[in-house]
Amino acid sequence: xxxxxxxxxxxxxxxxxxxxxxxxxxxxxxxxxxxxxxxxxxxxxxxxxxxxxxxxxxxxxxxxxxxxxxxxxxxxxxxxxxxxxxxxxxxxxxxxxxxxxxxxxxxxxxxxxxxxxxxxxxxxxxxxxxxxxxxxxxxxxxxxxxxxxxxxxxxxxxxxxxxxxxxxxx
Amino acid sequence: xxxxxxxxxxxxxxxxxxxxxxxxxxxxxxxxxxxxxxxxxxxxxxxxxxxxxxxxxxxxxxxxxxxxxxxxxxxxxxxxxxxxxxxxxxxxxxxxxxxxxxxxxxxxxxxxxxxxxxxxxxxxxxxxxxxxxxxxxxxxxxxxxxxxxxxxxxxxxxxxxxxxxxxxxxxxxxxxxxxxxxxxxxxxxxxxxxxxxxxxxxxxxxxxxxxxxxxxxxxxxxxxxxxxxxxxxxxxxxxxxxxxxxxxxxxxxxxxxxxxxxxxxxxxxxxxxxxxxxxxxxxxxxxxxxxxxxxxxxxxxxxxxxxxxxxxxxxxxxxxxxxxxxxxxxxxxxxxxxxxxxxxxxxxxxxxxxxxxxxxxxxxxxxxxxxxxxxxxxxxxxxx
Numbered sequence: 001x002x003x004x005x006x007x008x009x010x011x012x013x014x015x016x017x018x019x020x021x022x023x024x025x026x027x028x029x030x031x032x033x034x035x036x037x038x039x040x041x042x043x044x045x046x047x048x049x050x051x052x053x054x055x056x057x058x059x060x061x062x063x064x065x066x067x068x069x070x071x072x073x074x075x076x077x078x079x080x081x082x083x084x085x086x087x088x089x090x091x092x093x094x095x096x097x098x099x100x101x102x103x104x105x106x107x108x109x110x111x112x113x114x115x116x117x118x119x120x121x122x123x124x125x126x127x128x129x130x131x132x133x134x135x136x137x138x139x140x141x142x143x144x145x146x147x148x149x150x151x152x153x154x155x156x157x158x159x160x161x162x163x164x165x166x167x168x169x170x
Numbered sequence: 171x172x173x174x175x176x177x178x179x180x181x182x183x184x185x186x187x188x189x190x191x192x193x194x195x196x197x198x199x200x201x202x203x204x205x206x207x208x209x210x211x212x213x214x215x216x217x218x219x220x221x222x223x224x225x226x227x228x229x230x231x232x233x234x235x236x237x238x239x240x241x242x243x244x245x246x247x248x249x250x251x252x253x254x255x256x257x258x259x260x261x262x263x264x265x266x267x268x269x270x271x272x273x274x275x276x277x278x279x280x281x282x283x284x285x286x287x288x289x290x291x292x293x294x295x296x297x298x299x300x301x302x303x304x305x306x307x308x309x310x311x312x313x314x315x316x317x318x319x320x321x322x323x324x325x326x327x328x329x330x331x332x333x334x335x336x337x338x339x340x341x342x343x344x345x346x347x348x349x350x351x352x353x354x355x356x357x358x359x360x361x362x363x364x365x366x367x368x369x370x371x372x373x374x375x376x377x378x379x380x381x382x383x384x385x386x387x388x389x390x391x392x393x394x395x396x397x398x399x400x401x402x403x404x405x406x407x408x409x410x411x412x413x414x415x416x417x418x419x420x421x422x423x424x425x426x427x428x429x430x431x432x433x434x435x436x437x438x439x440x441x442x443x444x445x446x447x448x449x450x451x452x453x454x455x456x457x458x459x460x461x462x463x464x465x466x467x468x469x470x471x472x473x474x475x476x477x478x479x480x481x482x483x484x485x486x487x488x489x490x491x492x493x494x495x496x497x498x499x500x501x502x503x504x505x506x507x508x509x510x511x512x513x514x515x516x517x518x519x520x521x522x523x524x525x526x527x528x529x530x531x532x533x534x535x536x537x538x539x540x541x542x543x544x545x546x547x548x549x550x551x552x553x554x
Contacts, residue, residue: 054512054514055513056517058518059527061506061508061509062500065502065506068272069272069274070177070178071175071178071257150526
């Protein structure tokens with residue numbers, strides 16, 4: 001009949017490699033890593049769920065109340081100007097002294113008459129200019145600035161500007 | 171109210187406190203007159219609802235310019251008065267969706283009042299008017315002083331919407347405390363200036379269950395917060411209970427507001443507290459500079475002024491200042507009835523999409539625990 005000491009002795013060989021960081025602990029760590037990687041994958045796979053139904057109405061109502069308390073109306077339409085700075089940069093400028101916006105979105109497309117504007121940057125409400133960089137030389141871009149707050153958003157006029165020609169080498 | 175209005179204009183606080191008291195009164199009347207917000211295609215809500223606070227008319231004020239000083243004033247209306255009036259009316263120019271309200275919930279006034287800001291400024295006004303202990307106020311400060319005394323420390327003008335005292339209810343202090351007690355079952359946390367209790371008759375029709383229901387809501391929302399990412403195992407978030415608590419709070423609050431009850435009191439108290447809040451929030455106001463009370467945060471400014479006049483402010487003033495805006499907006503949202511319907515509970519605690527409501531709830535939970543000492547983040551203990 002095995003005694004308590006026998007049992008302890010039988011455990012010893014298993015404990016020793018663990019203490020030394022041997023294959024036992026390695027197995028445990030591997031298992032743990034597999035378990036946690038599963039959770040991690042699950043969390044990463046879970047895309048942010050947009051609100052819908054009653055939750056969306058609730059959030060919209062709350063946003064509208066917040067805007068009302070802050071005396072925010074729909075942002076006024078802004079007039080922007082675009083100026084090429086270099087072969088790779090165009091600068092947008094505007095004025096807005098209404099303190100009525102929560103931010104601005106810069107939208108851009110490539111071409112004089114393009115309409116497929118996509119958002120390239122979101123700016124803070126204090127921004128009054130934006131320098132678009134890493135553009136192609138001698139290329140025309142079209143811009144629009146969208147002022148937004150919780151009441152809604154208002155797009156500006158569309159402006160186009162062409163980057164300068166690349167400097168000749170040599 | 172006045173504070174949010176000033177925030178919409180560059181250097182607004184300085185411009186607002188320089189207006190003539192008649193212009194400020196006119197702006198208040200104008201704001202009151204814009205209290206009914208009927209979105210197109212939406213049935214007008216019952217009186218007391220956030221979009222229909224009252225049917226009591228204010229004085230008719232021409233929107234702009236405000237000709238209240240022209241004549242008899244030699245200089246005519248202040249150019250800035252028109253700017254503020256325009257902002258008020260423009261807030262209604264929203265083409266889509268429902269409209270928000272123009273003034274804060276009574277809870278905002280309760281939170282700011284608890285900092286003891288009004289008794290402190292009553293002493294400031296007294297000292298500046300009756301002595302030179304605080305130095306002689308400069309000309310710019312004289313304007314703030316006159317406005318503060320005219321609007322908040324004198325008998326109100328007849329027929330004004332801000333007239334909430336009379337021979338029947340002569341004390342504004344009692345009127346203020348009564349309003350808070352009726353709506354929230356809460357008294358202010360300070361008594362008289364000598365720290366004796368403020369005695370007044372507490373009415374029977376008061377929301378004595380408000381705190382219990384609200385704290386229960388905060389507790390349930392916190393459970394939602396900490397379990398929002400739970401993907402395995404039991405999730406103790408109880409959406410049905412959150413929605414039920416929102417419904418309970420909705421019925422409690424709107425019951426006190428039937429037929430527009432308490433709306434005038436709320437309007438005046440919110441305006442008054444926002445005036446004092448605006449004052450301690452802006453270091454560049456002449457009154458703050460004259461007193462040399464500039465500080466990094468509103469409560470630091472208040473503490474300095476309180477020390478000067480020998481009346482300690484509430485040590486938790488920072489929490490009251492920080493929670494006031496969030497709790498005001500949340501209670502108004504609850505009063506709209508949109509947070510109590512099935513499926514709405516998630517909006518309280520789920521920040522996975524940009525959600526200012528869950529942000530506000532987080533702020534409230536943090537500061538409510540600090541100011542009440544009730545830790546709503548702690549789990550409930552079952553008592554058998």
